[in-house]
Amino acid sequence: MIGTHAQDSFERIFFGAARTRLVTDPQHACEITSASNDVAQGEHVVVLTISSMQFRLLLLLHVxxxxxxxxxxxxxGSRAVLDTFMEFANLCCGSMNQQLVEHFPDLGMSTPYSLGSQCLPYLRELKPDSVKSYALTLDGRVRLGATLCICTHAPLDFIAAERVGEHESAGELELF
Known part of the structure; x- marks a missing residue:
């Protein structure tokens, strides 16, 4: 079971990370609206996972x-769009991970991988506690989709601190 504070915190953390890490220029806007959970918003889905002892979060970015x-x-055009986008997706997930580690010190994060969008309906097989999808518009012209899928192993609730306009790092490599 995932509490309302945790759901709100995951959403706010994702929104902040998307607005700072999925754009190619900090001046570009990232508009985010709710979308249907089972509708693919691109032919590719880039998947990243953040896992702890309490939960597993899948961030699926539709491209x-x-x-x-x-x-x-x-x-x-010298590189494939999917290869380049995976780097931005990794930065976005890394930003989320940095904020979540304040509440869950045992986090692990996957490397990004790509699936076909026809896989989205199979999220139900994970028996998630929460699935929310969003439509993103970057710089008024680029349309992406995002799905946050959260599976919990125990009751989960926390309140993440508000971070207004904060840009913590440029995504440099962290050593553990």
């Missing part, structure tokens, strides 16, 4: 390989 997304993330 279209369209002209707007390619221009935004690759610029000159």
């Amino acid at each position: 279209k390989d369209d002209e707007a997304t390619r221009d935004y993330y690759t610029g000159d």
